[in-house]
Amino acid sequence: MFRNYDEAVGLWVPDASSDQRYDTKVYAFQQRGEPYNANATLITEDDWYCSKLIWAAFYRKVDIDLGTSGYPYPVSLPDDLYDSSYTKVYLLFLYSFCY
Numbered sequence: 001m002f003r004n005y006d007e008a009v010g011l012w013v014p015d016a017s018s019d020q021r022y023d024t025k026v027y028a029f030q031q032r033g034e035p036y037n038a039n040a041t042l043i044t045e046d047d048w049y050c051s052k053l054i055w056a057a058f059y060r061k062v063d064i065d066l067g068t069s070g071y072p073y074p075v076s077l078p079d080d081l082y083d084s085s086y087t088k089v090y091l092l093f094l095y096s097f098c099y
Contacts, residue, residue: 007092009091010089013064020061026061065086
């Protein structure tokens with residue numbers, strides 16, 4: 001089930017070094033061309049959804065777990081990234097200003 005949000009945020013991981021950020025960016029770009037699958041789990045490495053790609057880049061490249069949920073099949077949802085103790089908001093966009 002998808003959730004409707006009334007705001008969008010930009011997140012960053014302030015404790016990640018510039019080298020770690022670079023490594024996560026390279027990893028994410030290397031996944032270009034892989035299929036999108038909104039039902040993918042964290043177990044697979046050959047299909048992606050938005051927050052899984054960010055989670056995997058940090059977890060697999062620099063061993064930072066930005067948060068997961070789900071049982072028995074683990075997933076990383078946008079709320080998991082937002083609620084992570086590693087992330088901070090750097091941008092807030094309220095949709096109510098668009099109407």
